[in-house]
Amino acid sequence: MKKPLLGPFKSRGDGHHALGPMQHIYLPMRRFRDTDEVDYLIVGCGSAGGVLLQRLSRAGFRVVALEAGPFWNTERDWVSDESGSHKLYWEDLRITGGTDPLAFGANNSGKGVGGGSVHWAAFTPRFHPSDFEVYTRDGLGADWPFRYETLRPYYEQLELEMPVAGPAHFPWGHPHGYPYGPHPMGGVGNALIKGCSALGIPVSIGGPVAILSGSRADRPHCIYRGYCIQGCKVGAKASTLITHVPDAIAHGAEVRDYSMAHRIELAKDGRVSGVHYFDRDGASWFQRAKAVIVAGYAIETPRLLLNSACPGHENGLANSSNTVGRYLMAQAGNVVLGRFDEPVRMYKAPPAHALTEEFYETDPRNDFARGFAIQTVGPLPIAFAKQMVSAKRAWGWGLRREMMDYNHWASFGLLGEILPWSDNRVTLSEERDQFGIRSPYISFSLHDNDHKLIKAAKNKTMEVMHAAGATEVVQEARYAHLVGAARMGNDPRTSVVDKFGRTHDIANLFVCDGSILPTQGSANPGLTIQALAARTADYLIAQGDTIFNSSKRDQTEPPMRRELAPPDTWGHGVPRLK
Amino acid sequence: MSKQTRKSARRWPLDVDSSLLPRDARTGEAILPSEQPGYYPGYSTLSQQAYWDKTTRDLVNERVNNIPRVRHFSAESARFWRAVFDHILPQTDRLPERRIPILERLDERLFNNRGVGYRYEKMPPDREAYRLAEIAINEEAQSRYNAGFVDLPYLQQDLVLQAIHDGKPAGAKPIWKQMSIGRFWLLLLQDAIEAYYSHPWAWDEIGFGGPAYPRAYTRLERGEPEPWEVEEQRYDWDAPRYSVSDTTESTHHLHSESRQNEFIPDESQ
Numbered sequence: 001m002k003k004p005l006l007g008p009f010k011s012r013g014d015g016h017h018a019l020g021p022m023q024h025i026y027l028p029m030r031r032f033r034d035t036d037e038v039d040y041l042i043v044g045c046g047s048a049g050g051v052l053l054q055r056l057s058r059a060g061f062r063v064v065a066l067e068a069g070p071f072w073n074t075e076r077d078w079v080s081d082e083s084g085s086h087k088l089y090w091e092d093l094r095i096t097g098g099t100d101p102l103a104f105g106a107n108n109s110g111k112g113v114g115g116g117s118v119h120w121a122a123f124t125p126r127f128h129p130s131d132f133e134v135y136t137r138d139g140l141g142a143d144w145p146f147r148y149e150t151l152r153p154y155y156e157q158l159e160l161e162m163p164v165a166g167p168a169h170f171p172w173g174h175p176h177g178y179p180y181g182p183h184p185m186g187g188v189g190n191a192l193i194k195g196c197s198a199l200g201i202p203v204s205i206g207g208p209v210a211i212l213s214g215s216r217a218d219r220p221h222c223i224y225r226g227y228c229i230q231g232c233k234v235g236a237k238a239s240t241l242i243t244h245v246p247d248a249i250a251h252g253a254e255v256r257d258y259s260m261a262h263r264i265e266l267a268k269d270g271r272v273s274g275v276h277y278f279d280r281d282g283a284s285w286f287q288r289a290k291a292v293i294v295a296g297y298a299i300e301t302p303r304l305l306l307n308s309a310c311p312g313h314e315n316g317l318a319n320s321s322n323t324v325g326r327y328l329m330a331q332a333g334n335v336v337l338g339r340f341d342e343p344v345r346m347y348k349a350p351p352a353h354a355l356t357e358e359f360y361e362t363d364p365r366n367d368f369a370r371g372f373a374i375q376t377v378g379p380l381p382i383a384f385a386k387q388m389v390s391a392k393r394a395w396g397w398g399l400r401r402e403m404m405d406y407n408h409w410a411s412f413g414l415l416g417e418i419l420p421w422s423d424n425r426v427t428l429s430e431e432r433d434q435f436g437i438r439s440p441y442i443s444f445s446l447h448d449n450d451h452k453l454i455k456a457a458k459n460k461t462m463e464v465m466h467a468a469g470a471t472e473v474v475q476e477a478r479y480a481h482l483v484g485a486a487r488m489g490n491d492p493r494t495s496v497v498d499k500f501g502r503t504h505d506i507a508n509l510f511v512c513d514g515s516i517l518p519t520q521g522s523a524n525p526g527l528t529i530q531a532l533a534a535r536t537a538d539y540l541i542a543q544g545d546t547i548f549n550s551s552k553r554d555q556t557e558p559p560m561r562r563e564l565a566p567p568d569t570w571g572h573g574v575p576r577l578k
Numbered sequence: 579m580s581k582q583t584r585k586s587a588r589r590w591p592l593d594v595d596s597s598l599l600p601r602d603a604r605t606g607e608a609i610l611p612s613e614q615p616g617y618y619p620g621y622s623t624l625s626q627q628a629y630w631d632k633t634t635r636d637l638v639n640e641r642v643n644n645i646p647r648v649r650h651f652s653a654e655s656a657r658f659w660r661a662v663f664d665h666i667l668p669q670t671d672r673l674p675e676r677r678i679p680i681l682e683r684l685d686e687r688l689f690n691n692r693g694v695g696y697r698y699e700k701m702p703p704d705r706e707a708y709r710l711a712e713i714a715i716n717e718e719a720q721s722r723y724n725a726g727f728v729d730l731p732y733l734q735q736d737l738v739l740q741a742i743h744d745g746k747p748a749g750a751k752p753i754w755k756q757m758s759i760g761r762f763w764l765l766l767l768q769d770a771i772e773a774y775y776s777h778p779w780a781w782d783e784i785g786f787g788g789p790a791y792p793r794a795y796t797r798l799e800r801g802e803p804e805p806w807e808v809e810e811q812r813y814d815w816d817a818p819r820y821s822v823s824d825t826t827e828s829t830h831h832l833h834s835e836s837r838q839n840e841f842i843p844d845e846s847q
Contacts, residue, residue, distance in 0.1 A: 002628035003628060004627075004628045004629075004630075004632065004635070021792065075631070075633070076633060077633070078633065079631075079633050079634040079637050079789075080630065080631070080634045080788075080789030080790065080791050081634055081637055081638065081776070081789065082775075082776060083641075083772055083776035084634075084637045084776075086692075086694075089695055090695055091692070091693060091694055091695035092695065093693060093695075093696070093697065094695060094696040094697070095696070095697055095698075095699055096696045096697065096698055096699065097698070097699035097700075099836060099842075100834055100835060100836050101698055101699070101835075101836065102696075103696060103835075104695045104696040105694045105695025105696055106694070106695070109695060184798055184799075185798065185799060186798045186799070187798070187799060187800065187801050190799060190800075223790065223791065223792070223793075223794030223795070224790075224794060224795045224796070224798055225789070225790035225791050225794060225795055226787075226790070226795070227789075227790075227791070233631065233791050234791060234792075334833065342800070342801060343800075343801025343802075343810060344801045345785075345787070345801040345802075345803075347786060347787055348787065348795040348797070348798045349795075349798045380786070381775040381780070381781065381784060381786050382771055382772060382775045382776060385771040385774075385775050386764075386767070386768055386771055388826075389764065389767045389768075389771070390764070390829065390835075390838050390839055391828070391829060391830070392826035392827065392828060392829070393743065393826060393827050393829060394826045395665075395666060395739075395743055395767060395823050396665055396666060396667070396668055396736070396739075396817075396821065396822075396823020396824065397600070397668060397817035397818070397821055397823045397824035398817075398823050398824045398825055398826045399666075399667065399767075399771075399823075400667065400668070401817075401824060402826065403775065403780075403783075403784050404615075404616050404617060404783065404784055406784040406785065406786060407784070407785045407786075407801060407810065408801075441699075446834060451833070451834070454833045454834065455833045458830075458833050462830065473830065474828045474829070474830050475829075475830045476838070477832060477833055477834050477835040477837070477838045478835050479835065
């Protein structure tokens, strides 16, 4: 072997903790005692938890995030390898059922600081204005308790904080531009452009994606190595681990890793007083807090609320509406694969680099409501082989043969809106995980509108792949993302939390993560989750101590606190197009 | 690496019958096993490891050099599943010392009881699934050919597995009643794939670039190779005469995952 380009990774032993090839922090961080009553205890340090932790600590609150997984040292822990990246995913036992059972783990569930934002492909489209009023427009699904304009400044802000690379003009929904320039095209993006253009479909080239197209401070630009969903060792792809957690720690926040929350404690006064959690050795601890924010994503959040049932709350905490766990959503994520005569080599470039939202909105000519997006995806060999098993029923020599053609295939993922249904839900199974905590049972079934939408989306995506010049087109049916299961709304009888994430039932218990989404559009949810977290943080900061010592429920929209963003994350980029 | 591509050594290994070798599509002659089948002769991802980060380098080398000891399966079960994997991902085109271990990876996963984060309600836990499937596949072999699976000739073994693949078993109905045959087939294939296509020799076979941090990929368009990758050199081949697995069928008409993978009739069509 030649002399390696980089020497061995060595811990410098002085608390130096690598978050990328250049980015680092120094440990130990502040450590609160269990007997300290912290201001906010956040359960889960992922997309929402990381942003909340950062904002609240900068505003001067004493904040701890409990994270079930590790606090990554990216240089030491992460690899450029599909099979070696399982530790990034939530792989504790879940039971999946219904007529259309969902896959979890690597498909949609993260573990460790940064959570899902560590293994997302980092597509960051905004939701459209129509997403906030689906029920009003279509008579199906639900309305949000606020409109697009409420969230818009937070979209703009988080696009700067990540930051997002993409075209200067993005035409769908509320048209806008992106602060970092678009990425160069890989073979899959070129195929999407060619197919869409041949059919007269507009296409967004080079984003929107939360991956740096140019270096920024201590984060290098993308090197197009393709292992986005295995964790970006380069540091180009945004995750809250590198965008928000360092600033939080610099402002006195604590991230307590390997801490698996299993029960929220309800005190005699009807307010929550802290969270019970297991450390990595299985010992149980209790952290006291003046308020608790659950940010465990769409399965673990309802699971924790249900597992926290206690006298007076026999159906679980914050569940007087019997809505906790219900209205779980995943998006249809069918992957359409096209074989081209010329090589494509789809492992190069980020899987996420071009998309079209031309079919996003309800079209009266369709026999279904709502719509879908078509996006690039770039499966690496293991993922692609599994797709060939489902899409072509390949095995044996047939599978070996398909795989020898790996470099000739391109793949598009459709992202189809599945509506929120009450029977798609998370409950508790009788089985238990490695800690002895009851595992979640998830039931998921497609309804009529969903079936019609997926069929149409699949056919349109296949048409685009044919138009791109593919000589053979097949598809693998699957799902992407998870949201819902603790939805927000104005009516305490039909929702779990109010428009700021505060549970209707308990004044100092909040939920803030993907589980509060009433509907999901056909946009990847990561940006929206982080934008909601920044808004909830502004609300909590504006409310100050009243959260801790009163049950008063002020529904006034808070002022936006840009100055609490991580340093140098705003005031850059291209001018916004109206 | 030299621009000259190296023809990898081919020879006749002692353990392979020529009827089990892929054939040249023009001449019908058996293609002798080689170090590296596929259309990228001379391409080696491992030769590029100086350009990988150390954690990745150590992990991949460990995978190549340390084959885990079988600890979960009994000797008899290990022999059975080895025979099955010889069909799921056959490797007779590889020289024996260049075959990729599959059974050992599965055994390690089951020994450590490591799941993937979820279990279908129509499936028992993975260890139990493999235990039941061994019985079911043997019963399938019995009901079709009156012998245990490992005692059958290769072609009949292939046909037994094809019945499982098709979701049309002749035997072991009670087992397939408590365990979804489609879900088990996916589990089996996924375990085989996870072992085979995580191996750098498989990356060489299919022309996958492999790890690229910190060096980067630079030629993103038109499928062009990096300076250290090689151009494709295709050849036409047919599967071995005594094998039925070289057929595929498109399932693109099945729009939902459960219909595609569980043999559920599509009532909504």
